[in-house]
Amino acid sequence: MSAAAALDELRDALGASHVDTSAEGMAPHLTEGRGLYSGSAIAVVSPGSTEEVAEVMRAASRHGVPVVPHGGNTGLVGGGVPTDAIVLSMRRMNRIREIDALNSTMTVDAGCILQSVHEVAADAGRLFPLSLASQGSCQIGGNLATNAGGLNVLRYGNTRELALGLEVVLPDGRILSDLTALRKNNTGYDLRDLFIGSEGTLGVITAAVLKLFPLPRQRVTAFAGCADPHKALALYDLMRGSVAENLSAFEYLPRFGLEIVLTHADGATDPLAGPHAAYALLELTSPDASANLRGTLEGLLGRAFEDGLIEDATIGASETQNLALWRLRESMSEMQKFEGGSIKHDVAVPVSRVADLIDEGVAACLKLMPDCRPCPFGHFGDGNLHFNITQPKGMEKAAFLSRWPDFNHAIHDIVAGMHGSISAEHGIGLVKREELKRYKDPVALEVMRAIKAALDPQGIMNPGKVL
Numbered sequence: 001m002s003a004a005a006a007l008d009e010l011r012d013a014l015g016a017s018h019v020d021t022s023a024e025g026m027a028p029h030l031t032e033g034r035g036l037y038s039g040s041a042i043a044v045v046s047p048g049s050t051e052e053v054a055e056v057m058r059a060a061s062r063h064g065v066p067v068v069p070h071g072g073n074t075g076l077v078g079g080g081v082p083t084d085a086i087v088l089s090m091r092r093m094n095r096i097r098e099i100d101a102l103n104s105t106m107t108v109d110a111g112c113i114l115q116s117v118h119e120v121a122a123d124a125g126r127l128f129p130l131s132l133a134s135q136g137s138c139q140i141g142g143n144l145a146t147n148a149g150g151l152n153v154l155r156y157g158n159t160r161e162l163a164l165g166l167e168v169v170l171p172d173g174r175i176l177s178d179l180t181a182l183r184k185n186n187t188g189y190d191l192r193d194l195f196i197g198s199e200g201t202l203g204v205i206t207a208a209v210l211k212l213f214p215l216p217r218q219r220v221t222a223f224a225g226c227a228d229p230h231k232a233l234a235l236y237d238l239m240r241g242s243v244a245e246n247l248s249a250f251e252y253l254p255r256f257g258l259e260i261v262l263t264h265a266d267g268a269t270d271p272l273a274g275p276h277a278a279y280a281l282l283e284l285t286s287p288d289a290s291a292n293l294r295g296t297l298e299g300l301l302g303r304a305f306e307d308g309l310i311e312d313a314t315i316g317a318s319e320t321q322n323l324a325l326w327r328l329r330e331s332m333s334e335m336q337k338f339e340g341g342s343i344k345h346d347v348a349v350p351v352s353r354v355a356d357l358i359d360e361g362v363a364a365c366l367k368l369m370p371d372c373r374p375c376p377f378g379h380f381g382d383g384n385l386h387f388n389i390t391q392p393k394g395m396e397k398a399a400f401l402s403r404w405p406d407f408n409h410a411i412h413d414i415v416a417g418m419h420g421s422i423s424a425e426h427g428i429g430l431v432k433r434e435e436l437k438r439y440k441d442p443v444a445l446e447v448m449r450a451i452k453a454a455l456d457p458q459g460i461m462n463p464g465k466v467l
């Protein structure tokens with residue numbers, strides 16, 4: 001490996017100002033948001049075109065230098081942490097290449113910030129529905145590489161379902177151009193799906209064709225209190241069965257989670273008069289401005305109340321109130337920090353088992369540590385929970401976090417028993433690499449290793465992640 005020779009070639013090809021070896025320039029690329037890992041880089045290289053990305057990969061391949069692609073570096077599993085590698089920053093690749101409103105597609109560089117994609121789509125009267133709390137800084141390439149989920153999966157699917165075609169630079173510098181804008185295309189193996197969710201281990205995504213949808217003209221948001229998660233699941237079933245795809249979100253909060261937010265978040269107030277064990281935050285949207293969504297929701301919540309599925313509910317009377325309800329849910333992760341250490345899981349089970357997961361998971365946590373404070377919350381309607389556990393009051397944070405593997409195995413064993421997934425949204429990265437070996441089908445792991453070896457025989461593409 002000759003890193004110096006690779007960097008000299010890249011200075012010639014990209015210009016010296018796009019090959020940053022300064023400590024200040026590299027520092028933001030060496031750590032990740034949870035503070036669990038930090039790494040080292042030999043340079044941050046910022047190509048401005050697909051051809052320049054190919055130059056980077058050719059030089060890296062010639063000299064055997066590892067490359068770690070970086071979008072917004074908002075990933076939560078350590079997938080972007082480099083070890084003596086070139087960090088390939090996609091920040092300069094932020095062009096909207098084309099928007100075809102009639103075909104409901106847009107073609108974008110992978111370095112486009114998600115929020116800016118929303119804005120350009122909205123200007124064309126369309127919706128790009130991927131919605132994450134990190135949307136102001138995460139990039140489409142990172143969203144694709146992690147197959148991000150977010151708040152609208154129930155109605156529109158994960159990032160995988162929102163992409164039609166990809167352009168990818170392979171580890172040897174070849175450009176795979178599959179920027180199809182087709183809804184139907186049966187021409188052999190689906191290579192797009194191979195790169196989506198591959199966390200930068202198979203190639204660099206440089207552009208994508210994204211699916212667009214009609215802009216919602218109406219939305220109503222409700223917050224309902226239930227006696228337990230099983231009642232919340234019955235409410236979900238009633239809603240889904242009655243309004244089908246108009247149900248665009250169905251999120252779950254436990255009482256403990258709401259209490260944390262009410263305690264620590266500025267201006268947060270309890271939307272309901274009394275406490276309830278379980279809460280559902282649900283939203284109906286429609287592109288039809290004349291649809292009576294509010295009337296429909298009021299009718300369904302009335303029925304849910306009569307049937308004993310909910311104990312109380314409120315519907316946002318204005319967009320400001322809708323946003324206030326959403327803030328309760330969206331600030332939950334952040335507010336947990338004020339309660340000390342938090343052991344986190346991001347798991348999925350069939351929706352029919354999600355209430356069982358809460359019951360069994362909470363029981364397993366309390367058995368491990370009777371004073372711990374389980375806080376399972378999240379995308380209930382997708383069967384996806386962020387099964388977090390807050391440390392007992394007064395316990396040493398480090399002592400609590402040292403039990404992370406025990407909690408992992410307890411929760412992941414329950415999830416595996418329900419034929420679920422140990423990573424619903426965030427990927428494997430470094431955090432779940434060992435857990436993947438434990439829970440993934442061994443033949444599936446063999447196939448993944450064979451694909452990795454075929455595309456990246458030198459092992460230079462984001463080494464040590466996923467596999």
Ligand SMILES: Cc1cc2nc3c(=O)[nH]c(=O)nc-3n(C[C@H](O)[C@H](O)[C@H](O)COP(=O)(O)OP(=O)(O)OC[C@H]3O[C@@H](n4cnc5c(N)ncnc54)[C@H](O)[C@@H]3O)c2cc1C
Binds near residue numbers: 070
């Ligand atoms: C506050 C907050 C809320 C979040 N909410 C959600 C959520 O609801 N749902 C969810 O799924 N995630 C969520 N995340 C996680 C994160 O935002 C997503 O995973 C996001 O998709 C990552 O995008 P990024 O551009 O920041 O990628 P990065 O963090 O830069 O990279 C993530 C991984 O993708 C690879 N990568 C990045 N760009 C490319 C590329 N162009 N080609 C190939 N590989 C690439 C990296 O090497 C790394 O392995 C959240 C994060 C935060 C901080």
